[in-house]
Each structure stands twice: as structure tokens, then as C-alpha cells.
Amino acid sequence: MSRVFSGWFVLGGLCLAYAASNGILLSALPLFYPSLIDEFGWTESQVTQPAALSFLATAIFSLFVGFLVDKFKPRPLMIAGSAVYVGVLITLSFVTTLTQMSALYVGISVALSLNGILPSMVVASRWFAKYRGIAVGILLMSSSLGGAIMPPIVAPVIEAEGWRMAFMIVAGIGLVMMVLPCIFLVRNDPAEAQTVPDGRNFEQDQSQPEVKGKLAGISVREAMKSPMFYLLAFATGVMWFCITGVVQHQSLYLVRDVGIPLKDFSNALVLYFVSSVVGKFLFGWLSDHFDKANIMMLATVNLTVGLVLFSMIQGDSTFSLRAYAVVYGIGFSGAFTMIQLMIADLFAGPTYGSILGIFVFIDTLAGAIGIVALGWIKGAAESYIPAIYLMIALCVAAFVCVFVIKRTVYRSDPVAAST
16 A cells, blocks of 8 residues: 655645644734724724734735745744744733834734745745646645635634733634644655655656756856846736735725625635635646746636636626626635746756745735725825726736746647646
């Protein structure tokens, strides 16, 4: 009887840690805002300032963590980041000032940089080659699942025991889902388990795929001189601009401007979440069986169609709302998945961590700019429609960039996705 490939256990550990780190940040911590406002008298703007600071700090720290991942083994960094995360959550239960909370959110940025998407992608890319797409799809899908399971756990504790005790409970969740899996399940590479990527035997199967990317071996400086780097950076930045901008503003546009009843919008969010889970898995699977550049272009088209549907939603049409939720839910999650897979497919190798860190920095900043830009356009034009048209145009430009990459890098390798 053949043994189960140990890479799936490693992936399980990565999924648990990623589900907890993203779920806590995006779904659990915002639940504390009303209690903090009630106790300290902070405004809505003040209580969300630490999160905005954390967003910017994560982008900056990612540059350094990318370098560290290339120079050192990622597993110790992930363990350290998980421990820092738990320590910060415990300390948050004692905050009394906004300055203290802001400083602790910077600590969360350090933790997220050390145990988040960057080192997780490096580890997953080392363990999986032929099955990298499905593995990354599962990994990214875990963040959506983490965001769904945290609120039902945390909200009742806040109501019953208070926000300070709830922070301690969340820290306990972090210990179980982040620290322990990183210690007991995660391993740096297949060699540590005396196996190979995908678990196949080199002597028995000479078709073992190469785990390195198509541009592997080039230095960070050489990568930043390549037109392909900037084409991909623009395309991924555009996707993040659209993803974060819409996620942060869709409730304001649909409920306040379009007039969608809050209950209908909440139901649409459930459909949106389910579709995002499907999208991550689907695009991961597709990238294992077809050319990755083609699948990324498909994700860009999907994102564009979702934005068109977003602009066409009417207050009295639940069908248009649901159509948007499904198409854009699949589109944004598919784009997010393909961003990670395209970067790995091109640059996985000795400098992958450093290059990925630069992309994380660019994409995070683009996401922050998207949030601000949509708000500014709404204020200036008194409508979100011009902002939506801008995002559609940017997606078309991103499609062109990926098409150029396809014709340049993938021309001599029509079945690139299989590697």
C-alpha cells in the first residue's frame, strides 16, 4: 500500500495557519470595534486607523521577509510569526489607548509577514509542481473558510464575556491553528521528509516536473530589469486595486446608492463567499491542466465581466445582484489565485522569496490605493459609476499585459501549465 504523500499534511498545516491569520484579521478583529467605541469613546475613523496602518506596514515588512525566506528556512520564520501573533492578541486584551492599539497592530503586520501568504507560497511551491495549482487553490480557499468560521465563534464570546476575554479566546485559537501546525505539520521542503515534489519517484517516473519557474535563476536586480516583471506587476496590481476597492465599497454602493435592502445584500454576501471558495479551487485546478497565462487571462475576463454586472445592478432586481455575486466572487478569487501561481510559475527558484516580497509590496499598496481612489472618485463625482468604469478599463489593460507575457515567455512552451 502506497503511503500518503507527506506534502498534503504540510499543506494542511499551511491551510490551518493561513485560515487563522487571515480569518482573525479580516473577520474577528472588526467585531471588537463596537465594544472599543463604547468603552473608550473612539470614533469609527479612529478605531479603524490601526487596521489601515497595519495594511501599509505589512506591505513594507514583506520586502524584508521575502529576503529572509530566501536566506533562511521559512518554517522557523512561520513559527516565530505565529508566536508573535498570539502574543499580540493576548496583549490587545489589556489596551487602554489608541496608541497602544496602533503599535500592537504593527506587531500583527510583522506576524502576518512572517507567517502569511509569502512564506506559505514559498513552502507550497517547493512541495508541489504538477499539482501546484490545486494545492495553491486549496491554500487560498482556506482564508475564505477562516473568514467564515471566526465570527460565529468570536461574536458570542464578546457578548457573553466581554471584549477583553474574547481577545484571550482568539489568542487560544491562534495557538491551536497557527503555532502548533507550524511546529508539527509544516516542513521546509520535500528533502526533509526524504521525498520529492508531488511525492513521485524520480527513478520510476522520469517525467517528474521541474519545480523551478521559467525565469528561475535570475537575480532580483535582473528581474527588475525585465519588461516581464513590470507587465506582471501592473497586471497583479490592477487586480488588487479592483479586488480590495470593491470589497471595501460594495456595501456602500449597493445599499446606500443602489437601494438594495440590507437583508438582500447580506444574502448576496453569502453567495459571494461561496462563489469565492469555488473560484479559488476551480482556477487552481484549471491552472494544473491548461496554460497558466491563458487561465490568468480568463480570470481577468471574469473579473471584468463581474465589474460590468456590478455597474448594472438595479435596486429592484435580485437576479442582477446574484449574478454579480457569483461572477465577481469567482472572478476575484480566481484572479487572486492566478496572481500567486503566475509569480511562482515565472520566478520560483533561489530568489523567489525576494521577488514575491516585492510583488506583495506592490499589490498591497495597489489595494490600499484602490480603497482610497474609489472613495475619492465617489466624493468628487457623487457616484461610484466612474470608478467602476475606471476599474473595467484597468482590467482590459491588465489582460493586454498578460497576453504579452503569454506571447513572450510561454511561446516556446505551449503546455506551460502542466509544469
